[in-house]
Amino acid sequence: MGARILVAEDDHKQAELVRRYLEREGHGVFVVRDGRSALDEARRRSPDLLILDVMMPRVDGLDVCRILRSETDVPIIMLTARSTEDDLLLGLDLGADDYITKPYSPRELVARVRTVLRRSGRFSAEGELPYRIGELQVDTVRHEVRLGERRVEVTPAEFKILECLAASPGRAFSRQYLLEQAFGFEHYVLDRTVDVHVMNLRRKIEPDPAAPTYVQTVYGVGYRMADTVGDDAQSAERMEASDAT
Structure with a gap:
């Protein structure tokens, strides 16, 4: 069962794109178009997470964040076209849990939502959703x-x-970072070790280990997970193309 997410975004196309991506992840999504409605719905529905645009009519997102933070600990992700460091710090000082600058990829937002939900502790272990990329599922529970x-x-x-x-x-992610996640700081292991583990993973999960579609090499850095694979990638392209028209 997914999270209950309230999206406060006055741009209709952007709100619809975000809603569709989050619903594909299994979340229940409610959309409002202004800050006053965001306050009312957040109080009424008690969502698990709020995605909040800064520039909204009636009450702006910063004021919504400030007011709600005095009433609840609901996780808040701020969306903004402002990109200065002062704006970012202001949002975080008011109590936002994360801050994304426009334009952004909806897939990046989905990844941030996963991270904030897990970090918030609002889901018990039984309620956590597996990470899903294409046919691949990683269930941390x-x-x-x-x-x-x-x-x-x-x-x-x-x-x-x-x-x-x-x-x-x-x-x-760098090889060193992945090694620290796998073995901790107290163990000394060579960077080459992560390459061996990735090679073994590819043999197990990739349709063609020689041309990986899930775990991709970032030359000179390390590795990353593809954000969409197969049918998901085609669906994402259609959704973004539809939004652009």
Whole structure:
């Protein structure tokens, strides 16, 4: 069961795109167009997370954030066209949990939503959703990896690497960072070790390990998880193309 997410965005096309992406993740989404309605709906529905545009009619997003933060600990992700450091710090000082500058990828927003929901602790272990990219699912509750209906056997180190990558699709991680996630700071291991684990993961989850579609190499940096794969990628392209028309 997904989260209940309130989206406060006065741009109709942007709000619809965000709604569709989040619903594809299994969340229940409610959309409002102004700050006054955001306050009313947040109080009425008690959402698990609020996505809040800064520039809105009636009451702006910063005031909505300030008011709600005095009443509730609901996680808040701010959306803004403002890109200065002062604006970002102001939003965080008012109590926002994350801050995304426009224009942004809806897939990036979905990844941020996953991270904020898990970090907030509002979902018990039983309520957490698996990370899903295409047919690949990484279930942190059951400590289980599935490819479609098939369960994939992975080692603890492979699971840690896969969990880190799947939590932030599209983000590049250095080999050193992935090693720290898999083995901790107290162990000394070579960077080459992560390459071996990734090679073994690809053998287990990739349709063609020689041309990986899930775990991608970022040359000179390390690895990243594809943000969409197969049918999901085609669907995302259609959704974004439709929004652009």
